[in-house]
Amino acid sequence: MFKTISVLILALAALAAPVRAADKPVLTIYTYDSFSADWGPGPAVKAAFEKTCGCTVKYTGLKDGVSILNRLKLEGSSTKADIVLGLDTNLITETRASGLNAPHGLKLTGLKLPISWSDGDFVPYDWAHFAVIYDSRRIKTPPRSLEELVSGPAEQKIVLQDPRTSTPGLGFLLWMKSVYGPGAAAKWKQLKRRILTITPGWSAAYGLFTKGEAPMVLSYVTSPAYHMIEDKTTRYKAAKFAEGHYLQVEVAAAVKTSAHPKLAHDFLAFMITPAFQDNIPTKNWMFPAAPTSRPLPEAFGKLIKPSRTLLYPPQVVSKNRKAWIAEWLKAMSE
Amino acid sequence: MPTLRHTAASASASATWAALAFIAGAVLAAATGLIFLAPGGSAWSGTFTDPYVWRVARFTLWQAALSALLSILFAMPVAHALARRARFTGRTWLIRLLSLPLALPQLVAVMGILSLWGRHGWLARAAHFTGLPGLPGIYGLTGILLAHVFFNMPLAARILTAALERIPGEYWRLAAQLAMPRAAIWRHIAWPAMARVIPGAALLIFMLCATSFTVVLILGGGPAATTLEVAIYQALRFDFDPPRAMALSLLQVLVTTAVFFILRRFTRAPDVTASLEAPHAHPAGNDPAARLADTFWIGLAAIFTAAPLAAIAAAGLTPDLVPLLASPALHGALLASLILAAAAAALTLILSWALLQSLRLRDPSFAAMGDLAASLILVIPPVVLGAGWFIILHRAGQEATLAPVLVATINALMSLPFAWRILRPPFEEAQARYGRLCAALDITGLARLRLVDWPMLRRPLGLAAALSLALSIGDLGAIALFGSESFRTLPWLLYQKLGSYRTDEAAGLALILLVFILALMALAEALGGQSRRNTP
Numbered sequence: 001m002f003k004t005i006s007v008l009i010l011a012l013a014a015l016a017a018p019v020r021a022a023d024k025p026v027l028t029i030y031t032y033d034s035f036s037a038d039w040g041p042g043p044a045v046k047a048a049f050e051k052t053c054g055c056t057v058k059y060t061g062l063k064d065g066v067s068i069l070n071r072l073k074l075e076g077s078s079t080k081a082d083i084v085l086g087l088d089t090n091l092i093t094e095t096r097a098s099g100l101n102a103p104h105g106l107k108l109t110g111l112k113l114p115i116s117w118s119d120g121d122f123v124p125y126d127w128a129h130f131a132v133i134y135d136s137r138r139i140k141t142p143p144r145s146l147e148e149l150v151s152g153p154a155e156q157k158i159v160l161q162d163p164r165t166s167t168p169g170l171g172f173l174l175w176m177k178s179v180y181g182p183g184a185a186a187k188w189k190q191l192k193r194r195i196l197t198i199t200p201g202w203s204a205a206y207g208l209f210t211k212g213e214a215p216m217v218l219s220y221v222t223s224p225a226y227h228m229i230e231d232k233t234t235r236y237k238a239a240k241f242a243e244g245h246y247l248q249v250e251v252a253a254a255v256k257t258s259a260h261p262k263l264a265h266d267f268l269a270f271m272i273t274p275a276f277q278d279n280i281p282t283k284n285w286m287f288p289a290a291p292t293s294r295p296l297p298e299a300f301g302k303l304i305k306p307s308r309t310l311l312y313p314p315q316v317v318s319k320n321r322k323a324w325i326a327e328w329l330k331a332m333s334e
Numbered sequence: 335m336p337t338l339r340h341t342a343a344s345a346s347a348s349a350t351w352a353a354l355a356f357i358a359g360a361v362l363a364a365a366t367g368l369i370f371l372a373p374g375g376s377a378w379s380g381t382f383t384d385p386y387v388w389r390v391a392r393f394t395l396w397q398a399a400l401s402a403l404l405s406i407l408f409a410m411p412v413a414h415a416l417a418r419r420a421r422f423t424g425r426t427w428l429i430r431l432l433s434l435p436l437a438l439p440q441l442v443a444v445m446g447i448l449s450l451w452g453r454h455g456w457l458a459r460a461a462h463f464t465g466l467p468g469l470p471g472i473y474g475l476t477g478i479l480l481a482h483v484f485f486n487m488p489l490a491a492r493i494l495t496a497a498l499e500r501i502p503g504e505y506w507r508l509a510a511q512l513a514m515p516r517a518a519i520w521r522h523i524a525w526p527a528m529a530r531v532i533p534g535a536a537l538l539i540f541m542l543c544a545t546s547f548t549v550v551l552i553l554g555g556g557p558a559a560t561t562l563e564v565a566i567y568q569a570l571r572f573d574f575d576p577p578r579a580m581a582l583s584l585l586q587v588l589v590t591t592a593v594f595f596i597l598r599r600f601t602r603a604p605d606v607t608a609s610l611e612a613p614h615a616h617p618a619g620n621d622p623a624a625r626l627a628d629t630f631w632i633g634l635a636a637i638f639t640a641a642p643l644a645a646i647a648a649a650g651l652t653p654d655l656v657p658l659l660a661s662p663a664l665h666g667a668l669l670a671s672l673i674l675a676a677a678a679a680a681l682t683l684i685l686s687w688a689l690l691q692s693l694r695l696r697d698p699s700f701a702a703m704g705d706l707a708a709s710l711i712l713v714i715p716p717v718v719l720g721a722g723w724f725i726i727l728h729r730a731g732q733e734a735t736l737a738p739v740l741v742a743t744i745n746a747l748m749s750l751p752f753a754w755r756i757l758r759p760p761f762e763e764a765q766a767r768y769g770r771l772c773a774a775l776d777i778t779g780l781a782r783l784r785l786v787d788w789p790m791l792r793r794p795l796g797l798a799a800a801l802s803l804a805l806s807i808g809d810l811g812a813i814a815l816f817g818s819e820s821f822r823t824l825p826w827l828l829y830q831k832l833g834s835y836r837t838d839e840a841a842g843l844a845l846i847l848l849v850f851i852l853a854l855m856a857l858a859e860a861l862g863g864q865s866r867r868n869t870p
Contacts, residue, residue: 196453
């Protein structure tokens with residue numbers, strides 16, 4: 001018995017981070033785990049940056065952007081992170097409030113974003129508009145506007161994400177708010193008939209959609225590109241809405257307490273070069289935020305192009321989020 | 335002699351105290367870490383005056399009570415049939431199958447349930463094909479109850495079957511001699527045996543459903559269906575409000591403690607009739623009606639449990655499965671899961687054994703304390719335990735090295751209630767049957783373990799180990815905070831695939847997880863069941 005237990009303790013210890021070569025500085029990046037996954041942009045980005053930086057890049061893969069911010073808050077000024085990568089614009093104000101991020105000191109010229117960017121701390125690395133994705137085998141006439149989505153037939157269902165736990169969920173809430181303003185609650189009540197369920201995160205919602213439980217799901221404009229390139233199918237399409245689409249911009253920042261501020265700065269600068277950006281389209285399935293060395297894959301040209309970009313400034317979201325979520329909660333639970 | 339007996343008693347007491355201190359320490363330290371060391375948050379008091387919170391608490395109780403009731407009602411005829419049919423082909427595997435639903439990551443299980451019951455599931459398609467009216471939509475309370483019964487009916491059936499199988503052989507012989515009719519056998523033998531374990535099983539299921547999370551979020555249909563556990567998670571997400579999370583956890587613990595004491599009133603003392611025989615199989619009713627009824631209930635339970643599992647397995651059989659099986663990422667994740675689960679299972683057994691010692695002391699309040707600790711730990715949200723401990727370890731600069739130990743410990747605590755429910759009844763019976771003999775002959779310590787407890791408890795111990803292995807392997811909750819590239823378990827890998835469109839690979843992983851859990855359970859039970867039988 002005791003032998004078994006000591007073997008188990010040793011094995012547990014072996015599960016902890018393995019010892020690394022001590023001669024090179026380590027750049028620790030907190031990110032979400034679909035970025036650091038084997039199939040994500042992480043490994044190629046690490047290899048490319050390590051060629052020039054004389055350092056080792058180490059990812060800590062967390063669940064999503066919100067988890068990155070919460071981990072940072074939990075750790076406070078003793079965090080081991082040098083870079084946080086994978087927050088979105090809605091989390092910028094809260095991150096700044098933690099006082100843990102550092103100015104990037106970069107001239108962000110030549111960015112390719114649908115909006116202008118002037119933030120002194122956060123560097124954008126990719127973006128995409130949110131969109132309702134539909135199964136073209138089951139929906140022949142997709143909604144052409146948010147209004148048509150809200151008022152459409154109750155038997156055609158959509159799966160949404162909870163704005164209290166998920167970034168796309170919050171994105172859709174802001175989308176509704178930016179189109180309907182004070183009338184959003186009434187529109188939510190109308191839309192409720194068409195909502196199959198509201199999941200805690202994107203994965204479960206998209207899983208229900210591909211399983212056929214509902215013919216529509218909230219996702220990104222770029223989602224069909226994945227299916228065209230990886231699954232060789234044009235079955236799943238994005239519906240283009242007349243009112244415009246809400247934008248998500250993903251950003252990274254250096255951490256103030258980093259022991260390697262120079263390396264962190266270099267990484268942020270590297271992030272908007274082709275060596276980094278080339279990995280974004282077909283590994284993170286988003287639009288690159290800066291020029292790439294080769295044109296985007298053909299499938300990206302076939303995606304819908306929103307006629308108008310909707311986006312609240314980070315301070316507005318941060319100030320109103322609680323009130324807007326309370327309004328949503330009331331409309332949805334009655 | 336008195337001195338020796340006194341020593342044995344105080345050893346039992348110190349073992350229990352050590353286990354209680356360990357559990358209380360783990361919970362209180364996490365709470366302290368989260369309250370005093372975490373930044374931000376609102377005032378505590380606001381939580382208790384929020385009408386939304388009370389609505390959530392009401393829904394939590396309501397759906398958990400209904401789920402427990404339905405699970406037990408369904409499990410009773412199933413367990414009765416299983417106990418009556420002690421031998422049929424595939425019985426061992428069927429019983430093993432009954433432990434699977436609870437061991438799967440909830441998202442995987444929910445997808446399996448939807449394959450059968452969903453809007454686009456097998457039943458809906460069959461209805462469409464035959465022109466019959468389809469099922470009403472399951473999203474809402476229906477879906478939540480359906481999923482909870484899927485998870486917990488099998489658990490209840492296993493607990494009840496075990497209770498029926500412990501009925502001494504004399505009872506059955508006496509029943510045969512008296513030519514008791516079936517209704518009388520049920521009333522005088524089967525029902526009292528089940529009634530002894532039903533409050534405990536109901537409490538366990540109630541707690542599992544009260545803290546249900548993924549099921550409620552996905553099948554609940556919207557924010558109208560929310561449990562306290564969901565609210566706790568939400569408080570720790572965008573709002574990052576540890577005081578509110580703590581207040582909600584406290585509310586969850588208080589509400590469940592109330593239910594604990596209510597159900598405890600119905601718990602009866604174990605049947606202490608001294609039997610000289612080893613427990614006997616429940617004799618089969620041989621008339622056609624009994625046969626038909628048993629076949630019906632066993633068949634229904636098997637289909638109800640197996641169909642969603644079959645759907646999970648079928649979804650996993652894709653061309654992606656072969657490269658997946660060969661991938662080093664999978665091997666690493668399997669190994670990490672295995673080590674964590676084995677460590678968690680070992681700790682669960684040690685803790686429950688130590689807590690069981692409280693039953694030797696013939697002190698009801700001491701025994702109640704053990705029972706309370708082993709039960710209530712389930713309603714402490716793992717995300718709160720994880721976050722609190724994470725802060726403490728981080729302050730000590732040890733979060734990287736100690737994260738696996740922490741994860742294993744949290745998993746062990748979460749499977750403790752299951753092990754406790756499985757081990758307690760046979761332990762009490764061993765005590766009732768041989769306790770006095772052991773005292774008279776002064777058999778204590780290792781000798782008692784070898785001669786008395788092990789032969790009587792090795793099967794339940796194997797079962798408890800199997801279940802806690804399975805529960806820990808399928809768990810994601812506790813590891814979500816500690817993500818890192820060197821430490822990835824199988825469910826973690828699965829969620830990672832789901833998070834980047836790789837549905838087919840995730841389905842493949844679910845199949846691998848299913849097979850892996852089944853194999854481990856078979857192994858753990860074999861270790862418990864196949865050792866040399868030396869009846870005292």
